[in-house]
Amino acid sequence: VPEQRHHQVALVLQGIDDIRQGCQGGPAVIVHQHHHYFLLAGGIDGILVGLPCGQLAGQAVPGVAVPVHIAQTVGCQRRRNGLLFIAGRGAAAGEPVDLRRDAEGFGEPLLLVPDLLDAAFGALVHRLDAVGIAVIGDGMPLPDLPLDLCDVIGAVAQEEGGVDLLLIETIFDTLNAKAALFAAQESMKATGRELPIMLSVTVTESGRTLSGQTLEAFLTAVSHAEILSVGLNCSFGAREMKPYLHRLASLSPYYISAYPNAGLPNRLGEYDETPASMAAQIKEFIDEGLVNIVGGCCGTTPEHIARYREITQNASPRRPIAKDNRLHICGLEDLVVCPENNFVNIGERCNVAGSRKFLRLIHEKNYTEALDIARKQVEAGAQIIDINMDDAMLDARKEMVDFLNLIVSEPDIYRVPVMIDSSEWEVISAGLKCLQGKAIVNSISLKEGEKIFLAHAREIKRLGAAVVVMAFDEKGQADTYERKIEVCARAYKLLTEEAGLAPCDIIFDPNVLAIATGIDSHDNYAVDFIRATAWIHENLPGAKVSGGVSNLSFSFRGNNFIREAMHAVFLYHAIRNGLDMAIVNPATSITYDDLPTETLALIEDVVLNRRPDATERLIDFAEKH
Numbered sequence: 001v002p003e004q005r006h007h008q009v010a011l012v013l014q015g016i017d018d019i020r021q022g023c024q025g026g027p028a029v030i031v032h033q034h035h036h037y038f039l040l041a042g043g044i045d046g047i048l049v050g051l052p053c054g055q056l057a058g059q060a061v062p063g064v065a066v067p068v069h070i071a072q073t074v075g076c077q078r079r080r081n082g083l084l085f086i087a088g089r090g091a092a093a094g095e096p097v098d099l100r101r102d103a104e105g106f107g108e109p110l111l112l113v114p115d116l117l118d119a120a121f122g123a124l125v126h127r128l129d130a131v132g133i134a135v136i137g138d139g140m141p142l143p144d145l146p147l148d149l150c151d152v153i154g155a156v157a158q159e160e161g162g163v164d165l166l167l168i169e170t171i172f173d174t175l176n177a178k179a180a181l182f183a184a185q186e187s188m189k190a191t192g193r194e195l196p197i198m199l200s201v202t203v204t205e206s207g208r209t210l211s212g213q214t215l216e217a218f219l220t221a222v223s224h225a226e227i228l229s230v231g232l233n234c235s236f237g238a239r240e241m242k243p244y245l246h247r248l249a250s251l252s253p254y255y256i257s258a259y260p261n262a263g264l265p266n267r268l269g270e271y272d273e274t275p276a277s278m279a280a281q282i283k284e285f286i287d288e289g290l291v292n293i294v295g296g297c298c299g300t301t302p303e304h305i306a307r308y309r310e311i312t313q314n315a316s317p318r319r320p321i322a323k324d325n326r327l328h329i330c331g332l333e334d335l336v337v338c339p340e341n342n343f344v345n346i347g348e349r350c351n352v353a354g355s356r357k358f359l360r361l362i363h364e365k366n367y368t369e370a371l372d373i374a375r376k377q378v379e380a381g382a383q384i385i386d387i388n389m390d391d392a393m394l395d396a397r398k399e400m401v402d403f404l405n406l407i408v409s410e411p412d413i414y415r416v417p418v419m420i421d422s423s424e425w426e427v428i429s430a431g432l433k434c435l436q437g438k439a440i441v442n443s444i445s446l447k448e449g450e451k452i453f454l455a456h457a458r459e460i461k462r463l464g465a466a467v468v469v470m471a472f473d474e475k476g477q478a479d480t481y482e483r484k485i486e487v488c489a490r491a492y493k494l495l496t497e498e499a500g501l502a503p504c505d506i507i508f509d510p511n512v513l514a515i516a517t518g519i520d521s522h523d524n525y526a527v528d529f530i531r532a533t534a535w536i537h538e539n540l541p542g543a544k545v546s547g548g549v550s551n552l553s554f555s556f557r558g559n560n561f562i563r564e565a566m567h568a569v570f571l572y573h574a575i576r577n578g579l580d581m582a583i584v585n586p587a588t589s590i591t592y593d594d595l596p597t598e599t600l601a602l603i604e605d606v607v608l609n610r611r612p613d614a615t616e617r618l619i620d621f622a623e624k625h
Contacts, residue, residue, distance in 0.1 A: 169200040170234050172210035174221045175436035177201075178464055181225045185462055196228040198293075200257055202235045203244050208332070211436060212411050215248050216334035221438050223328065224464040224505075231257025234297045237264055237273055238281035245290050253323040255292040258285055262299030271299025279307035292317045327504040327544055327580075329417040329466055330437040331408075335383055337544060337580055343571070344581035346419055347382030348550065349373050350403075352391045359391060362399055367406055374413050380587040385413070386442065387431075388421035396427045404434040419468075419583075425456060432463040439465045443509060445472035446491060453491070457499040466505040468546055469495070471532075477511055479525065484510040484532040485539075492540045503542025507581070510536070512547040512570075514554040516606050516615040523615070526552060526570055526607045530577050537578040544580040552607075562603075562622045564590040569603045 166184055171177045177199060188194055201209060201218055208214055213221070219230065230252050232241055238260040249256050263273035273281075278300070285291045294312065296304050327337040337344055350373055352359040361370040374385050385407075389399040400422065408414050420431040421442040428441050444456045444467055460467050471478035471487045478484040488508045495501040510532040513525040533545045552570055553563040564585075571582065572592040595603070602621050605614035 163195060165196045165198065165228070167198040167200065169198075171199060171201040171218075173436060174201075174209065174211065174213055174218055175434075177222060178436065179433075181222060181464075182462055185225070197225065198229045198231070198257060199227060200231045200233040200259070202233060204235065207244055207247065212332045212414075213330070213436065214333055215244065216251060217330035217332055217437060219248075219251055220328040220330040220334050221436060221464060223438070224461055227254050229255035229257050229293060231259070231291075231293065233257075233259045233295075234261060237261050237271075238278055238285070240264065242281075242284065242290075245285060246288075249290045249318060250321075253320050255320060256290060256318055257293035257295070258282075258291050259293075259295030259297045259300075261297045262301075262304060265299075273299065273304075275301070275303040275307045278304055279311055282308055283311045286311060286315045289316065289318045325502070325504050325542060327466060327507075328438065329384070329440060331414040331417045331435075332411055332437065333415045335417055343575050343579065344383045345381055345586045346384040346386050346546070346581055346583040347374070347377030347380075347586050348386055348548075348583045349377055349585065350385055351388040351421065352394065353388055354550065362389065362391075362394065362403075367403065370403065371406055371410060371413065374407065375410070377586055378413055378416055382416065382586040384417050384419050384440065384581070386419040386421050386583050389427065390422050390424065396422060396424055397430050400427050400431045401434055404431055408435065420465075428456075429459065429463070432460070432465055440507065441465050441467045443468035443470045445470040446474060446487065447472045449474060450494060454494060454499050457495055457501060461499065461501055461505075466507060467501070468507045468509050471508065471510045479511065479513060479528070481528040481531050481535075484528060485535050488532070488536055488540065488543075492543060503540070504544070506540075506542070507544040507546050508536055508540070509546050509548070512549060512551045512582075514551055515609075516553075516618060517555045518615065523609045527609050530574050530579075533574055533579050534577040545578060546581045546583070547574070547579065548583045550583070550585075556622060559622050561590070561625065562618070564588050565595055565599060565603050566607060568592045568595065569600065569607045573607065 168177055168180045168184075181197065184195070184197055199222060201215075203209055203215065209218060222230075230248065232245055232248060235241070236244075238258075241258065241260045245256070245258055261273075262271035262278055264271075266272055278296075282294055285294060294308055296308075324336075329335050329337070335341075335344070349355050350358055350370070352362055355373075358370060358373055361367075361373070374387075377385060387400065387403060387407075389396040389403065400420070404418065404420075407418065414437070417437055417439060418435060419440040419442050420428050422428050422431070432439060432441070441460050444453060444460070446453050447470075457467065469488070469491050471484045473487045473490070475483075478487045488510065491508075492503075492506060495506055496503055510529050512529055513522065515522055515525050529547065536543055536545050549567045549570060550563075553566040556562045556566070567584065567588065568590050569592060571579070571584070574582075592600075599621070602614075602618050605611050606618050
C-alpha cells in the first residue's frame with residue numbers, strides 16, 4: 001500500500017487442504033488491493049482482509065474493525081525491534097484490552113501490528129501475554145522493548161480457528177526472513193501446531209534482493225526450513241517479473257508463487273495494466289509451467305483476479321524439481337561444495353589466534369585494515385572466510401558481532417560465505433544472527449557429551465547453517481585412524497537420526513595434527529587423517545571433510561618455505577582421498593608440481609611416514625635452505 005511505510009504482511013489462507021489441492025490440480029490465486037486479500041482456489045471463495053496501519057504518527061491507537069485471521073509480520077530489522085499493538089473496537093488509549101471480551105462484542109478480535117514507527121509515535125505496550133492482552137497508552141516515549149516475531153506469531157498462531165498458513169512476503173533482506181522463520185518454528189513448537197509457510201521475495205533489476213543476494217543464495221539461506229512455496233511479488237509488473245520467475249522456477253524444489261504489480265507505476269504513481277492485459281501476461285506463467293500460485297500485488301483489483309480465475313481453469317501446475325542434496329552455503333552468492341567444483345579454499349587470516357597482525361588490528365579497533373585482510377583473501381581466491389575472535393583480552397562475542405556487521409556491508413567481501421570459528425557457543429550463536437546467508441559453524445564436538453552436542457546442533461539447524469564437527473569426544477581428541485572414524489561415525493548417527501541435520505550440512509574435521517615433532521607417535525598423524533577422510537566419504541554418505549592445514553607444520557615455525565611445501569604435499573594427497581575444503585592461506589605461492597624432485601621426496605617421506613629417519617633428513621635439509 002503506497003501510503004504505508006515498511007509494509008509487510010503475512011496472510012492467513014483459510015482451508016489449507018484446499019490450497020494443497022490447488023497446488024496439485026491447478027494454480028491458486030491471491031490478490032492484494034487496498035488492505036484486502038482475496039483467495040480463489042480449489043473451489044473456495046474466501047476473503048482475507050489486510051490491516052490498515054498507516055496514519056499512526058502522533059496518535060493513540062484507535063480500535064480498528066479487522067479480523068484476527070491475519071498475521072502481519074513485524075519488520076525484524078537488524079537494529080530495531082517492532083512493537084505489537086492490539087486494540088479492541090472502541091477501546092480508549094490506556095484502557096486494558098481483552099481480546100476474548102472484545103470478540104464477544106462483534107464476533108472477531110482485532111490485531112494491529114505496525115512494523116516500524118516514527119519516533120514521534122508515543123505508544124507503550126505495558127503488557128502482552130500469550131492470550132493477547134495488552135494495555136496501550138499514549139504520550140509516552142518509545143520503550144526499549146525486546147518484542148520479537150516469536151511474540152507476534154505465537155500470540156496469533158495459538159488462537160483456535162485462527163492462522164492456517166503463514167506468508168512471509170516482500171522479502172528484501174533474507175536476514176529478516178530467517179528471523180521470521182525462526183520465530184515461526186519456535187512458535188509452532190510452543191503451541192504444538194505445525195503450519196505451512198510460504199515465502200515471497202522481491203528483487204531488483206539486477207535479479208538480486210535489495211540486500212544484494214542472488215536468487216540462488218536466497219534459496220540456500222532458507223533451505224533449512226520446511227517451506228510450502230517460494231515466490232516473487234511486488235517490484236515489477238508481470239512482464240518484467242518473468243525472467244526472474246523463470247530463474248526461480250528452474251532452481252526451486254518448492255511450489256512457486258507469483259503476484260506481480262499491475263505493471264510499473266506511471267508518473268502519477270498509478271498502475272496501468274488492465275485486467276485483460278495482465279491476465280494475458282499471467283497466462284504465460286501458467287502455460288510455461290512456471291507457477292503453482294498466482295495473484296496480484298500493487299495496483300491489482302478484484303477485476304484483475306476474476307480474469308485469473310478464468311485462465312487457471314484446467315491448467316497444469318508446475319512440478320517442483322528434486323531437491324539438490326549437495327552442500328550449499330552462501331553469502332551474497334551461492335557456493336556449491338562438490339567434486340565438480342574442486343577443492344574449496346577457506347581463508348585463514350581473519351583469525352586472532354593465527355595472525356598477529358589481525359589480532360593487533362582488532363585490539364586497536366582498526367576495522368578498516370582488518371576488513372582489508374578479508375578483502376585481500378577473497379581477491380586471492382578464498383571461497384570462504386574464516387573469522388575467529390577468541391582471545392583472552394577481547395570480548396569475543398562483541399568483536400564477532402561488530403566485525404560481521406561490517407563484513408555484510410562489504411559486497412566485495414560478503415559475496416563469499418563466512419565460517420564462524422569459535423570455541424564459545426555464545427559467540428557462534430550471536431554471529432549466526434548477523435548473517436543473511438548460510439554460514440558454516442566451526443565447530444562443535446562431543447567433548448561435553450551428547451546432550452550439549454545435540455542442543456547446539458539443533459540450534460545451528462534452526463539458524464540455518466552448516467557445521468564443522470571435530471573428531472573429539474569425552475575421551476579427548478581423536479589422534480589415530482581408529483579413533484577418528486569411531487568419533488565421526490558416532491557423531492554422524494546422532495546428527496542425522498536425532499538432531500535432524502541433512503548429511504550434506506555435516507563437515508567433519510578429523511584433526512590435522514603436527515608431524516615431524518620428534519615424537520614417534522606423531523609420525524603417522526597425516527596418514528591417519530588422509531585415511532579417515534577416505535573412510536568418511538565411503539561410509540558417511542553426504543558428509544564433507546575439512547581441516548586446518550597450518551597445524552601440520554607447527555614444528556617448522558619460522559621456515560615458511562618448508563611449511564608451505566609440507567602443506568602443498570599434504571593437500572595433494574588429502575584432496576585425492578576426498579578432502580573437500582581446508583583452512584589455508586589462499587595467497588600461498590607453492591604447489592605440489594612446483595617442488596623439485598629432491599625436496600618433494602624428502603617432504604613426502606615425512607607426510608606419508610615412509611621411513612623412520614624422515615624427520616631428521618628434512619630438518620637437515622631445512623637448516624641448509
